[in-house]
Amino acid sequence: MKIAWFYFASPPTFYRLAGWLAPWFFALAAILGAAGLYIGLFVAPTDAQQGEVYRIIFVHVPASWMSMFIYFVMACYGAVSLTFNTRLAAMMARALAPTGAMFTFVALWTGSFWGRPTWGTYWVWDARITSELVLLFLYFGFIALANAFEDPRRGDRAAALLALIGIVNLPIIYFSVVWWNTLHQGSSVKFTGTTMQVQMLWAMLLVALSFWMYSIGASLTRVRAIILEREGRTHWARALAA
Amino acid sequence: MSVAVSPLVPAQPEGSFAAGFAWAFARDLKLAMRHPGETLLAVAFFVLVASLFPLGIGAEPQLLQRIGPGVIWVCALLAAFLSLPAMFAADYTDGSLEQMTLSPHPMGGWVGGKIAAHWFASGLPLTVLSPLLGLQYGLDGATLAALAAALLVGTPVLSLLGAACTALTLGARGGGMLLALLALPLFVPVLVFGAGAAEAQASGLSAAPHLSILGAGLIVAGMAVPPAVCAAVRIAMD
Amino acid sequence: MKPHEFYIWMSYGMTALAIVVEIVALRVRRARSLRRIEEERDLEAQD
Numbered sequence: 355m356k357i358a359w360f361y362f363a364s365p366p367t368f369y370r371l372a373g374w375l376a377p378w379f380f381a382l383a384a385i386l387g388a389a390g391l392y393i394g395l396f397v398a399p400t401d402a403q404q405g406e407v408y409r410i411i412f413v414h415v416p417a418s419w420m421s422m423f424i425y426f427v428m429a430c431y432g433a434v435s436l437t438f439n440t441r442l443a444a445m446m447a448r449a450l451a452p453t454g455a456m457f458t459f460v461a462l463w464t465g466s467f468w469g470r471p472t473w474g475t476y477w478v479w480d481a482r483i484t485s486e487l488v489l490l491f492l493y494f495g496f497i498a499l500a501n502a503f504e505d506p507r508r509g510d511r512a513a514a515l516l517a518l519i520g521i522v523n524l525p526i527i528y529f530s531v532v533w534w535n536t537l538h539q540g541s542s543v544k545f546t547g548t549t550m551q552v553q554m555l556w557a558m559l560l561v562a563l564s565f566w567m568y569s570i571g572a573s574l575t576r577v578r579a580i581i582l583e584r585e586g587r588t589h590w591a592r593a594l595a596a
Numbered sequence: 597m598s599v600a601v602s603p604l605v606p607a608q609p610e611g612s613f614a615a616g617f618a619w620a621f622a623r624d625l626k627l628a629m630r631h632p633g634e635t636l637l638a639v640a641f642f643v644l645v646a647s648l649f650p651l652g653i654g655a656e657p658q659l660l661q662r663i664g665p666g667v668i669w670v671c672a673l674l675a676a677f678l679s680l681p682a683m684f685a686a687d688y689t690d691g692s693l694e695q696m697t698l699s700p701h702p703m704g705g706w707v708g709g710k711i712a713a714h715w716f717a718s719g720l721p722l723t724v725l726s727p728l729l730g731l732q733y734g735l736d737g738a739t740l741a742a743l744a745a746a747l748l749v750g751t752p753v754l755s756l757l758g759a760a761c762t763a764l765t766l767g768a769r770g771g772g773m774l775l776a777l778l779a780l781p782l783f784v785p786v787l788v789f790g791a792g793a794a795e796a797q798a799s800g801l802s803a804a805p806h807l808s809i810l811g812a813g814l815i816v817a818g819m820a821v822p823p824a825v826c827a828a829v830r831i832a833m834d
Numbered sequence: 835m836k837p838h839e840f841y842i843w844m845s846y847g848m849t850a851l852a853i854v855v856e857i858v859a860l861r862v863r864r865a866r867s868l869r870r871i872e873e874e875r876d877l878e879a880q881d
Contacts, residue, residue, distance in 0.1 A: 406839075407841050410842060410845045452859075456852050464849065470841060471838060568853070572860065575860050575864070576863070582864070586867065594871070
């Protein structure tokens with residue numbers, strides 16, 4: 355049986371698929387988000403040490419996870435676009451970047467407002483926060499570089515290469531709490547288990563899944579706009595605008 | 597016997613990494629020495645800005661000792677950043693870069709030579725001058741040594757990372773700003789460990805862990821970045 | 835309770851705001867690209 359691996363690599367085909375899929379992901383995001391927020395804000399008990407303010411964790415940690423995960427996926431799409439020289443993979447990378455930047459900003463902002471009541475300061479230059487800030491600049495650099503050329507394909511390739519170079523930042527963010535003495539606590543959630551109270555864990559995981567579904571929905575929606583921008587002179591695109 | 601079509605392409609029919617490296621290194625150094633204004637610019641900038649800080653903050657000795665390593669490192673970083681475009685820009689605009697990609701030598705060789713020449717003309721002078729600037733800040737001997745050692749290991753990493761960013765932005769709109777947005781975030785770890793080495797020494801701890809990480813970073817960058825620069829140059833040549 | 839509410843509101847509020855801004859930006863971008871295709875098509879139809 356012959357598998358048509360590149361069936362969805364055609365922009366008009368993927369445009370239709372993305373349009374069909376995106377609403378489902380947004381719906382999932384809303385449901386999971388509502389469930390997670392309900393558990394996090396109303397069911398999970400007050401923390402013994404931090405009181406109520408610990409509840410920021412339910413947006414801060416999922417946003418941080420997404421900021422790193424989206425960058426990783428973006429770099430993978432970049433690698434695919436460079437390896438197979440496809441347009442659509444590069445467009446997906448471009449579609450992911452703004453969402454990733456958004457979550458990075460949210461992670462920094464919520465972390466800042468969590469740090470003020472707990473650590474006493476809005477900002478501290480510890481390894482994790484600094485590398486997360488570097489990640490935000492990497493996203494900005496990716497977007498700027500991709501749009502800095504007359505030829506969009508040149509921008510695709512340059513930005514994909516930049517994403518791959520910057521991927522070294524992800525292990526630094528992730529392991530920074532292990533390698534350095536920082537104000538940040540160590541990982542409470544590992545693959546081997548967790549020390550968190552179960553309702554708090556559930557709320558965090560549900561919101562994380564919600565953000566993940568939202569990211570997929572948002573990037574599918576954005577890639578449709580990018581496809582229209584890039585392929586705007588084709589017959590199928592013109593027929594759409596009718 | 598092959599005929600050289602351009603004076604830039606060496607006449608040997610067989611290319612080698614070392615030959616390409618040596619050729620590009622010698623060429624870029626020669627060019628740098630023919631334009632001493634540009635090359636000394638980085639050094640002059642380094643010295644000037646490092647001298648501005650005591651003037652601006654006030655020459656209180658303890659304060660200067662405290663901020664000395666960090667300030668000197670930031671100045672070195674900015675000076676290295678300023679001299680980055682010169683690595684590829686002139687060759688890109690007059691077409692020599694394209695000729696070089698046609699060279700029989702493996703691309704990694706002459707790209708490496710260019711990066712080495714850049715470091716030799718900017719990073720190395722900064723490293724040599726850093727003890728003098730450190731004296732301006734009242735740093736003691738051991739701290740000066742740690743600072744110079746950190747710069748010695750760290751500035752090549754800056755040249756390597758900067759080369760990758762410069763190659764990526766060849767022919768891009770946005771020029772220097774775009775390069776700053778790409779390069780400076782990648783410079784941050786080098787700055788953190790480099791300045792950290794001198795500061796550790798100044799507070800009586802050992803600078804060895806910082807220098808070790810810088811050294812490891814140099815090895816990794818030295819192996820991983822030249823292929824990335826080659827890929828970026830190829831992208832720019834399309 | 836009172837001071838802590840401020841931090842929680844600022845965090846959740848900014849998260850919600852960021853998501854809303856992104857969704858609005860997506861709609862604007864889509865409308866703009868569709869409009870540009872229409873304009874180009876109409877321009878070429880005039881030739």
